[in-house]
Amino acid sequence: MSGTEFSQQVINGLSLGAFYALIALGYTMVYGVLRFINFAHGDVFMLGAFSGYYLTPRIMPHFQNAMAPVGVAIVLLGTMCICAIIGMTIERLAYRPLRKQPKLTVLITAIGVSLFLEYGGQFVFGPDPKSFPQQFDPEHPVPLVVDRALENTGALTITTTQVAAFAVTIFLLLALTFIVKKTRLGRAMRAVSNNATAAQLMGVNIDTVISFTFGLGSALAGAAGILYSLSYPSIDPLMGLLPGVKAFVAAVLGGIGNIPGAAVGGIVLGIVETFVGGSQFSTYRDAIAFALLILILLFRPSGLFGRAQVEKV
Amino acid sequence: MKEIMKSLFCILFGFTAITSLCAQDIVIGEFASLTGSEATFGINSSNGVELAKQEINNAGGVLGRKIKTVIEDDQSKPGQPSSAVKKLIASDKAIAIVGEIASSRSLEAAPICQEAKIPMVSPGSTNPRVTEVGDYIFRVCFIDPFQGTVMAKFALDNLKAKKVAILTDVRNDYSVGLTKYFKEYFTSHGGQVAVERSFSGGGTDKDFRAQLTSIKAAQPDAIFVPGYYTEAGLIAKQARSLGIKVPLMGGDGWDSPKLSEIGGSAMDGCFFSTHFSPQDTNPKVQDFVKKYREKFNAMPDGMAPLGYDAMMILADCIKTAGTTDAAKVREALTNVKDYEGVTGKITIDNKRNANKSAVVLKVNGRQNDYVATIAP
Numbered sequence: 001m002s003g004t005e006f007s008q009q010v011i012n013g014l015s016l017g018a019f020y021a022l023i024a025l026g027y028t029m030v031y032g033v034l035r036f037i038n039f040a041h042g043d044v045f046m047l048g049a050f051s052g053y054y055l056t057p058r059i060m061p062h063f064q065n066a067m068a069p070v071g072v073a074i075v076l077l078g079t080m081c082i083c084a085i086i087g088m089t090i091e092r093l094a095y096r097p098l099r100k101q102p103k104l105t106v107l108i109t110a111i112g113v114s115l116f117l118e119y120g121g122q123f124v125f126g127p128d129p130k131s132f133p134q135q136f137d138p139e140h141p142v143p144l145v146v147d148r149a150l151e152n153t154g155a156l157t158i159t160t161t162q163v164a165a166f167a168v169t170i171f172l173l174l175a176l177t178f179i180v181k182k183t184r185l186g187r188a189m190r191a192v193s194n195n196a197t198a199a200q201l202m203g204v205n206i207d208t209v210i211s212f213t214f215g216l217g218s219a220l221a222g223a224a225g226i227l228y229s230l231s232y233p234s235i236d237p238l239m240g241l242l243p244g245v246k247a248f249v250a251a252v253l254g255g256i257g258n259i260p261g262a263a264v265g266g267i268v269l270g271i272v273e274t275f276v277g278g279s280q281f282s283t284y285r286d287a288i289a290f291a292l293l294i295l296i297l298l299f300r301p302s303g304l305f306g307r308a309q310v311e312k313v
Numbered sequence: 314m315k316e317i318m319k320s321l322f323c324i325l326f327g328f329t330a331i332t333s334l335c336a337q338d339i340v341i342g343e344f345a346s347l348t349g350s351e352a353t354f355g356i357n358s359s360n361g362v363e364l365a366k367q368e369i370n371n372a373g374g375v376l377g378r379k380i381k382t383v384i385e386d387d388q389s390k391p392g393q394p395s396s397a398v399k400k401l402i403a404s405d406k407a408i409a410i411v412g413e414i415a416s417s418r419s420l421e422a423a424p425i426c427q428e429a430k431i432p433m434v435s436p437g438s439t440n441p442r443v444t445e446v447g448d449y450i451f452r453v454c455f456i457d458p459f460q461g462t463v464m465a466k467f468a469l470d471n472l473k474a475k476k477v478a479i480l481t482d483v484r485n486d487y488s489v490g491l492t493k494y495f496k497e498y499f500t501s502h503g504g505q506v507a508v509e510r511s512f513s514g515g516g517t518d519k520d521f522r523a524q525l526t527s528i529k530a531a532q533p534d535a536i537f538v539p540g541y542y543t544e545a546g547l548i549a550k551q552a553r554s555l556g557i558k559v560p561l562m563g564g565d566g567w568d569s570p571k572l573s574e575i576g577g578s579a580m581d582g583c584f585f586s587t588h589f590s591p592q593d594t595n596p597k598v599q600d601f602v603k604k605y606r607e608k609f610n611a612m613p614d615g616m617a618p619l620g621y622d623a624m625m626i627l628a629d630c631i632k633t634a635g636t637t638d639a640a641k642v643r644e645a646l647t648n649v650k651d652y653e654g655v656t657g658k659i660t661i662d663n664k665r666n667a668n669k670s671a672v673v674l675k676v677n678g679r680q681n682d683y684v685a686t687i688a689p
Contacts, residue, residue, distance in 0.1 A: 015522075016522070127352065129543050131546075131571070232519035238516065276523075
């Protein structure tokens with residue numbers, strides 16, 4: 001493998017990992033607060049992609065040329081709001097009534113919600129893959145971001161959408177850390193995570209905090225959905241399934257519940273997958289990638305950044 | 314109460330007697346991927362079947378009876394075809410089955426048809442193993458050893474390629490088969506396969522940059538991507554963004570209007586082999602294109618005329634057999650010779666495959682330009 005090929009694969013791996021990281025952030029945050037894995041997260045990601053699909057042709061034509069970044073911001077924020085509302089609605093209707101029930105009940109409900117969104121999506125959007133608004137698409141002549149290679153780096157290529165994905169991931173990671181560490185709501189989230197009953201006794205409104213957590217996590221999934229479909233412009237109602245599973249693995253790898261851990265887990269998974277995929281063992285890409293993850297977890301059961309917790313009986 | 318039961322029973326009995334006296338419709342079962350990642354395959358081939366059925370019935374049907382088709386959607390998913398075909402045979406009483414385009418799914422249904430001794434005619438499954446399942450399984454398209462050879466020949470003679478890269482969908486029997494036959498011909502005729510990589514299709518993989526980066530490093534003259542259209546579009550897009558400028562080549566799995574919709578301008582100048590070109594001036598083809606456009610308001614791709622030909626040949630064979638008896642219809646299918654179909658002159662050989670030529674098309678925006686016809 002030559003130097004250029006190696007560097008190109010690192011770029012490929014980082015950009016793939018950025019997507020996993022972005023989805024993993026939402027997983028890990030909900031888990032951190034509620035100790036509950038929201039399996040419908042990947043499907044909120046899918047809804048984000050579709051919301052971008054429908055918003056772009058309605059918003060982008062009003063923001064041409066120099067104004068384009070404003071349009072992009074509106075589509076991105078609009079999608080994040082839509083997904084946040086969806087996430088909070090799911091929590092209110094499906095998870096809140098079960099909060100006092102055993103964890104397993106909620107987990108199974110989450111799988112049910114996931115299937116509902118997937119097949120409901122097939123019914124509403126149609127089951128065939130759709131092409132996300134991009135250049136040279138006569139049906140949607142105005143793309144959100146023009147995906148083109150930035151050629152000035154010599155033999156290496158990096159595309160605008162890859163840069164955008166990476167930048168947005170880093171920005172959201174920082175924003176999220178700020179919210180959790182520095183704001184009142186963030187402190188309340190940490191309190192609920194630590195001990196929900198005690199937090200409630202101290203006057204923290206648990207319902208608001210949990211609702212906010214779901215909204216924030218779903219907004220992240222929505223942003224990921226848009227960025228993902230910019231890079232891979234074929235979207236369908238089942239598209240959330242595999243990225244969802246991989247992001248979940250990334251979150252576990254980084255130490256579930258740990259925000260920087262999710263980001264690092266995503267990047268590690270992306271890079272491992274890319275290097276296996278680029279070798280002659282590409283047939284076994286997922287097998288080798290997941291075998292490596294199992295190995296890492298054997299030596300660090302609580303993930304790269306997770307703290308081992310003593311179960312109090 | 315007893316009286317009511319008695320009269321009900323009489324009505325029911327009378328009803329069954331009447332329906333069995335009237336000429337019943339001939340039921341042909343069809344399973345197709347109407348939804349899912351290869352939805353255009355199923356939709357367009359069953360449009361072709363529908364068009365053929367309508368023509369046959371307008372002309373008075375077969376053996377004085379109308380043809381009725383029952384369609385089951387297999388959602389482009391493994392596992393679905395077997396239950397669909399079981400239902401078609403057991404509860405709809407289909408006397409013959411038409412389906413599928415994707416070889417993996419035809420391979421799943423074929424053993425069931427073979428065991429039930431119901432003739433199955435695949436419109437577009439090109440993997441040779443499909444008809445090897447048994448003597449009740451037929452197809453009206455060419456097979457991959459031929460299709461792989463066509464593209465290898467095309468790469469050597471028309472593109473003057475010396476060195477190619479291959480990117481195979483390992484989850485797909487069709488793709489693995491095409492790679493094998495392409496490689497055999499290409500390497501035995503002076504070509505060299507510089508690098509081989511693989512991926513998982515069917516909507517599983519969407520990022521191919523890792524494979525493409527190592528392909529780029531090998532500097533091939535062309536890249537053979539024998540997959541389906543959803544992945545081919547994404548692969549072309551990512552290849553171009555990585556600065557790969559050589560043409561991509563594929564098989565009939567690319568033949569879908571969605572190909573250039575997903576791939577955009579990245580697909581331009583790429584080549585694929587398929588069964589038919591709507592630009593063919595043959596009056597039979599032009600007549601089909603006209604009728605198809607009138608009915609469905611769209612240009613037919615390669616799968617539509619295959620569905621049409623499969624249905625037409627099946628109806629023809631029922632006519633020749635003079636009965637809907639499965640064994641007799643099967644017998645008639647083995648004797649199809651020089652049938653003038655929309656997709657060319659069809660002769661069913663002793664391995665129950667159709668012997669016919671392939672066309673190579675070049676992607677050019679939303680339409681595909683005819684490049685060459687390659688005879689067997």
